[in-house]
Amino acid sequence: MPNGLFVTLSEDHTAPIVAVNLWYHVGSANEPAGRTGFAHLFEHMLFQGSADVGSNEHFELVQRAGGTLNGSTWLERTNYFETVPSNQLELALWLEANRMGYLLPAMTQQKLDTQRDVVMNERRWSMDNQPYGSWMEKLPALCFPDEHPFHHSLMGSMEDLTAASLDDVKQFFATYYTPDNAVLSIAGDFDPAEARRLVERHFGPIPRGRGKPPLPDMSLAPTFGQWRREVVPDEIMLPRLFLAFRSPAFGTPEYYPASVCGAVLGLRNGSRLRRELVRERQVAADASAFTYDLAKGADLLVTDVTVRPGIAAEQLEQEVAYEIDRVVRDGIEPAEVERAIAVIQTSFVSAMQEAGERADRLSMFATYFGDPGLVNDEVDRYRAVTTDQVNEFVQERLGENNRASLLYVPRDDAPGELAGAGAAAEAE
């Protein structure tokens, strides 16, 4: 659109449902120093009403319309979405346009104070009072350099959350919540001409922003250059190891072999780690692997293994390392790659059944790469991955010079030696 809003429409009339999905290209990576957690706190404020929408009315109007809704904040983006009966499309667009164009009149100190309390409780609930909960901020902190935008906590420190002011809300809104920094996707049961008309009607008058400060250079060396280690004593019963590898940024040609490698290692029961550590050697109670899917600079591939009772933390780290070393030494078999791609494909097709998922992927590819159509290439890009490519990735990225381990140990029996090693690593 002339004001810079990127709009994607995807029709499907199988059910009278339509999904509206907005991605703002701002996440925790954009937070200024001293304001960790602000992008997420701000997401909460977007549900507190706007010029024509009362506090709590956003949820109320969507649910009264028979819709589902939410929002989420990630390192690189914040999204807002609702799936509604198709006859309520205009309401969803009106609500999103009203808060994109006319949020500030509704912002008050009291709303900010309440949402700050809510977010602090979210932090306690998801991290501080949850076994292993701190991994969400410790792992990026361990894997990205101090000054890198992915280093700091998405949830934010209590101190920074306390410092956030109404002025910050105004600044952040003016800088990032503008049509030219957003992508709007509509998927499901609608008439395209009508949808275009509605989008123009509601979003057209919202003025373009004045630009946002550029992110610093986010590029990173392909490997950590060392084996980083941190030991975390926690209120837990069983040790658990997050072992991360720096990997190619989401969406690059090199990303797909990395993603397949992650699936070979830890996607579902037939994966390497589950087969070897859980089923065969029985040293783990659970094992999985995932990628962060970061599109800027570098991504992370993470394996996540919890021990069986009776196995010590040191042995856990050795067992996982042994398995990874074996992959590096002997390589991955074609059958493992085939299994991984087959499971990825089914999961992808499964996800595409939901209008909300389709709209979200369209927004993602449009936000990161300016091309929502890339979603149609996903299956082909995965299917084109060869065993050789996966093994190339293994050689380049799974070696000892590219590992970061975050090892959780029960607080009561944290051995002095391990705790000491952790302190040393942190001091580096």
Add this chain to the structure above:
Amino acid sequence: MTTAASGALPRPAPASRRDFHFPRFERRQLANGVEVIVAPVRKLPLVTAALLIDAGAVCDPVGREGTAQLVAKLMLEGTSAFGGAELTERFEQLGATIDAQADWDAAAITMTVLAEHLPAAFELLAQVLRTPAFRPREVERIKAERVAELLQLRAEPRGLADELFSRFLYTPASRYARPEGGDEASVDVIEREHLLAFYETRYLPGATTVVLAGDIDPDRATDLARRTLGDWAGGTPERIVSDDRPGRDGRAVHIIEKADAPQSELRIGHVGLPRNHPDFFPVNVMNAILGGLFNSRINLNLREVHGYTYGAFSGFSWRRQAGPFAVSTAVKSDITGAAAQEILTEIDRIRTTAVAPEELSLATSYLDGVFPIRFETTSSIAAALSVLVFYQLPDDYYDRYRERIRAITAEQILAAAQHHLHPDALQMVVVGDAAAVRPSLETLGFGRANIYDATGRPVA
């Protein structure tokens, strides 16, 4: 329509609503008693196949609680033809994602696969159902994984609160008083022979329903079921009914000590009512208003007015017999008593005065309007059909669902709240810092607090 204060356009009115009906489905029966339900849904080339067996946790033998879940999990750990690793490999080479579990009322083995691979994958699935091996090594491993889960629970406030809430709710004679997956003592004494015996007496054709939803037609689906399960011999087991009586008269508060916890995990509730109770619809709408929706009374009060929590919800756990009714939240330690008081006030309030018309219409228009969104995927359609099977609901249940929701009145909600919320029987469970939360909790009319450790053992 409201006038726009901002110069933005006024709030739009909805267009006319397009019809929607729950996917048509057909029921067939094989000669051996296996029932087949097929819902053809041709959106994407995908099929979800679910095998439902009347072998839920309520069927566990006394003293060997956890048997049903171990059996369900072991179904995927090897057949007479294939070891566990090979079986998994065969499913996943077809891209089939498969899970097996047992809840209170049934065991379910659920698989989603691309339609082109359904015949091969379903053949394996049938093999899983008919020839599980229960190899000793896998039995020991799956038992050990349950023990690990139980150990983890001790440090996990949410799961711990849920688990102990059930224990304090029901009479010790009730299966519901013990964890769905069994506890250390019961899992420890389960041997391979017990699992085999459970399988042989519960996993029978007359207790099995095959649900297929997705890109498949009923005739082909039935052929597939007949070819793979038609010669499976066996009868029909008797239906097991769990004791669902409460464990005590009157209110009580139970604190599970977690020293220095920054938050208290709070559960407040009592024994609810069975799924097939005639008041299901009014109770459901009542709960939506009380604590089911984001804009429910409890969530708005605790989260948006007081900022006490990230979220607070109420819910009835629907089972064949009466499952728990619980209000669940996590609140900052120092306001635990105040938060609990707000919950008690809300429970009293919905029993005293009729809900406002706009509260009622919010709940009913949400439940009515969201209906099509609940059935976008083959797995959600299969799950909805499973509910018909578990609770023997009529075939037109989903076709009539929306009109029944819309028909609920404020008087019915008041009556539902008065009949089915029992302030005098509330049990309160708090996982948190006992020293910090006890004084305020003891002012709520629940008597002296009972204190326990993370295993549920009373502490002096």
